[in-house]
Amino acid sequence: MPNPAGDSHDEDVEGEIASQTLREFEALVADLSQPKYVFRLYVAGNSNRSRQAITNVREICERYLAGNYELDVVDVYQQPEVTKHADVIALPTLIKELPFPPKKFVGDMSDTERIVVGLKLRS
Incomplete structure (x- = not known):
């Protein structure tokens, strides 16, 4: 039943819900x-x-992307089916899947500068 004087309680609740949703x-x-x-x-x-x-x-990711990355390590001997779909021809291979576009790096990943610049983490 509507309150002829208006129900400020309902308006307060709606305002709280809107504020929470906005946050x-x-x-x-x-x-x-x-x-x-x-x-x-x-x-x-x-x-x-x-x-x-x-x-x-891991060192590169922690230094430049701390808390903002996922790293999945795939051992081709343990998970050969995963490797087939990735088109990996040499090991180790690092594939950046996201953000797009994908990017591949091959080798022991010791050339930090090449990886950092290739990922556009620094110019």
Whole structure:
């Protein structure tokens, strides 16, 4: 039943809901301002070269993308089916899947400058 005098309580509740929804939306949009990087690093077992590539990529990601990346390490011996779809021809290979466009790097990832510039993390 409508309140002839108006129900300020209902208006307050609606205002709170609108404010909460706006804060949630602003939080989601703030996350979009910094793209999330998604990497997949293909390695061959537990070799020195594989371990070095993993260490190098993690250091680069932490230094330039701290908290804003996902790194999936794929051992081609353990997950050969995943490798088939990635068109990997040499190991280790790092593939930046997101943000687009995808980008590939091959080698032990020790040339930090080449990777950082190639990812446009620094000019």
